[in-house]
Amino acid sequence: MVVRIYPFIQERLSGLLLLIAMFIITFYYMRRGRLPYIRRVPALDAIEEGIGRATEMGRPVIASPGIAVSGIDYWTVGALGILAHVARLCARNGLRLLVPLGGSEQSYTLVEVARDLVESQYRLEGVPERFDINDLPFLSGRQFAWATGYVGMLMRERPALNVMVGLQWGSAMYIAEVSHEAGAFTISGSTYLSNIACLAVSSEYVTIGEEMVAAGAYLSRDPVQLASIRTQDIIKALMIAILILGIIALGLGSDIVKLILST
Amino acid sequence: MSSLIKSREFLLAIIIAVSFFIYFPYFVESPKPIVDIESWLVTTTVVIASFAVMVSLYTMTRREVMRITKRVKGWPYSLLMMILAWFMIVVGVSLGKDATPFRFCADAFVLPGDSTIYAILVFYLTSAAARSFKVRDLESLLLLLGAFFVLMQQAPLGEYLFPYFGPIGSWLVNNLAMAASRVFTISATLGGIVLAIRLLAGKEMAMIGLIARREKD
Numbered sequence: 271m272v273v274r275i276y277p278f279i280q281e282r283l284s285g286l287l288l289l290i291a292m293f294i295i296t297f298y299y300m301r302r303g304r305l306p307y308i309r310r311v312p313a314l315d316a317i318e319e320g321i322g323r324a325t326e327m328g329r330p331v332i333a334s335p336g337i338a339v340s341g342i343d344y345w346t347v348g349a350l351g352i353l354a355h356v357a358r359l360c361a362r363n364g365l366r367l368l369v370p371l372g373g374s375e376q377s378y379t380l381v382e383v384a385r386d387l388v389e390s391q392y393r394l395e396g397v398p399e400r401f402d403i404n405d406l407p408f409l410s411g412r413q414f415a416w417a418t419g420y421v422g423m424l425m426r427e428r429p430a431l432n433v434m435v436g437l438q439w440g441s442a443m444y445i446a447e448v449s450h451e452a453g454a455f456t457i458s459g460s461t462y463l464s465n466i467a468c469l470a471v472s473s474e475y476v477t478i479g480e481e482m483v484a485a486g487a488y489l490s491r492d493p494v495q496l497a498s499i500r501t502q503d504i505i506k507a508l509m510i511a512i513l514i515l516g517i518i519a520l521g522l523g524s525d526i527v528k529l530i531l532s533t
Numbered sequence: 534m535s536s537l538i539k540s541r542e543f544l545l546a547i548i549i550a551v552s553f554f555i556y557f558p559y560f561v562e563s564p565k566p567i568v569d570i571e572s573w574l575v576t577t578t579v580v581i582a583s584f585a586v587m588v589s590l591y592t593m594t595r596r597e598v599m600r601i602t603k604r605v606k607g608w609p610y611s612l613l614m615m616i617l618a619w620f621m622i623v624v625g626v627s628l629g630k631d632a633t634p635f636r637f638c639a640d641a642f643v644l645p646g647d648s649t650i651y652a653i654l655v656f657y658l659t660s661a662a663a664r665s666f667k668v669r670d671l672e673s674l675l676l677l678l679g680a681f682f683v684l685m686q687q688a689p690l691g692e693y694l695f696p697y698f699g700p701i702g703s704w705l706v707n708n709l710a711m712a713a714s715r716v717f718t719i720s721a722t723l724g725g726i727v728l729a730i731r732l733l734a735g736k737e738m739a740m741i742g743l744i745a746r747r748e749k750d
Contacts, residue, residue, distance in 0.1 A: 277562040286560040289726065296730045341578065344725035347732065378585035381592070407596050408589040412643070414650035426606075440654060447657040461721065463714050468658065471665040479717050480724025487731060495736050502723045509719055 275533065283533045292501055299497035306493075306500045313457055313475035314352070314488055320431035320455045321359045329430040330366035331356060332423060332454070334445075336436020337373025337413055338380040344483055345461045346380060349436030350387055351486030352459075356433050357388040361395035368423055369406040373416035373441070381408045417441035421448045428452055435459035435482055438469075446472035545735045552733060590622075617642060679705055 274280050299306065324331050333356045335349040342350075353369070360367040369388060371381045385406050392401040409419035421444065424432065432454040434445060442458065442465050449456045450472055458469045459477035470476045477485070480502060487495035516527035537543055554570045557563055597611040605611075617638060624635045666677045685691035686702025 279560060279562060282560050289556075292723075292726055293730055296727060297734070300734065300736075341582065344728045347728060348724075372589070376582065378589045379582050381589050382585060403592070404596055404599070408593045411586075411589075412647065414647045415643075418646070418650055440651065443657050443661065444650065444654055447661060463717055466717075467665075468661055471661040472657075479720040480727075483721070483724035483728045486728070487736075492736070495731060498727050498731050498736070501730075502720070502727050505723050506720065509723075 281532050284531050288505070292505060295504055296498045296501040299500045300494045302497065304493060304497075306497055308488065308496055308499055311477065311481050311484075311488055313459065313477040313481065314485055316455075316457055316475045317352070317356060317431075317433060317489075318359065320433070320457060321356070321363060321365065323455055324360075324365050324430035325363045327430045330368055330427050331360050331431045331433070332368040332370070332420075332427070332429040333357075333431075333433040334370055334420065334436065335380060335384055336434075336438055337416065337441075338377040339374045339437050339439070341376045342380055342383060343437075346436050348483035348485055349459070350384065351489065352433065352435050352482070353384060354387050354391055355485075355489045357391035358395060361392045361397050361400060364397075364400070366402075367405060368427060368429065370409050370416065370420040370423055371406060372409045372411055372419075373413050375411050377411065378408075381406075413439060413441050417444050420445050424448050424452045424454065429454050432456045433458075435477065435485075437461055438465060443468045443472065449473075541735065545733075548735075549733060552729075593618075679709075 275283055278286065321331065333353055335353045336346060338346045357367055359365075367388065369384060371377065371384055385403060388406060389398070389401050389403075392398050407419075410416045420441075423429075424445070425448065429452070432445075432449040432452075434442065434449075434456070435458065438445075438458070438460050439462055442460055442462070446456055446458055446469055456473040457475045457477075458473040459482040460466050460469050461482070466476065466478060481488075484499050484502070487499055490496075512527060512531070516531075519525065519527050551574060554567065554574055558568050558571045594615065597615050599605075600611045601608050601615070621635060621638050624632055624638070628635065630636075662680070666673075666680060668674045668677055682698060682701045683705055685695070685698040686706075691698040691702075
């Protein structure tokens with residue numbers, strides 16, 4: 271049985287209520303403005319370590335916001351937050367930043383957004399003359415052609431730090447392994463579940479799950495932004511409670527939780 | 534006018550308006566004008582992406598031509614790529630993607646290149662597996678055992694060698710791995726929703742970076 275409440279589209283009301291609850295909780299914590307406890311994310315903290323390594327070695331940094339297979343989705347926005355952070359640190363430390371762009375037929379929009387974002391960080395740090403658009407090439411609209419170009423840049427330029435985040439598919443393993451061979455300190459993040467085990471092996475650090483999409487708030491250290499992460503924790507606790515309730519209810523022969531969620 | 538377009542408030546208003554017209558028809562049965570606006574927004578995304586293709590093509594050509602004229606190391610490859618890319622563009626646009634010269638280029642250059650790189654992955658996976666499956670502690674031992682059972686379940690002769698490889702491997706994949714993948718999916722989706730809320734509130738770092746540059750200009 272499915273309960274239907276007009277004019278809400280069938281099976282989407284519970285999702286809408288969850289979304290509204292998340293809005294309310296997030297804005298409540300944002301207004302409070304107090305710094306909530308946020309657990310450390312080693313992969314994001316390690317970016318500064320990698321930048322320090324690149325500065326000491328006098329070698330460039332390479333960073334990718336992924337192949338944006340679905341255009342600029344939330345994974346790519348999260349990756350752009352990390353790219354902006356890396357670009358700012360590179361501009362501040364006088365490091366050359368290479369950003370291989372492309373990788374899918376939907377990545378063309380990302381190319382311009384990423385260039386604009388990196389350029390803005392160099393401007394904000396007061397060194398616009400250091401920005402070179404040729405270091406942010408569009409390599410290809412095909413995944414493996416892009417990956418080959420990326421790997422070529424790794425082998426030729428021998429960067430000290432490789433930050434590969436955003437949507438990464440089958441080519442991620444190829445890039446991470448070559449990055450390891452090229453001696454780069456590799457920080458990766460994947461939205462592709464099957465990749466995570468492989469990247470955990472090939473990389474120094476890997477971001478898992480929501481860590482990448484929370485990166486913008488985490489790296490900003492802004493209490494208002496960090497407050498939004500508290501919402502995730504609260505809703506996750508709610509999800510666990512619903513799961514346990516659902517298991518108990520099903521055990522007792524009732525599908526009430528399933529019915530509520532499918533409304 | 535240009536200062537209005539570049540202002541943070543104007544950009545945020547666009548984000549909020551677009552979000553409303555995408556979210557609202559998804560959850561609520563909406564009147565036709567709202568559904569039409571939603572369809573128009575989706576079509577606009579495709580149009581913008583098409584323009585972005587041209588911009589990317591232009592910047593790629595400019596970069597490669599610069600490499601060729603400056604005789605940068607490896608410039609013959611840039612020349613070869615430019616010849617092939619522009620040949621495929623001209624033939625594809627004028628004769629269509631089913632034309633023999635276009636199909637020849639795709640079959641003779643593009644597909645073999647893709648397949649080669651994909652095949653190389655096997656070797657990289659093997660080298661990474663060799664590094665990860667060294668038993669250093671209890672956790673790495675469990676990882677090795679898990680990987681061994683799943684590998685033997687997938688291997689053609691696995692179940693013939695030991696009939697329990699199949700059930701054990703299936704149990705690991707359908708229970709432990711499935712539970713972990715659902716945790717990943719739920720947490721990532723929640724992270725995405727909170728990111729959207731931060732974007733709508735004008736708090737997301739990537740978005741602020743773009744706006745801050747424009748305010749400084």
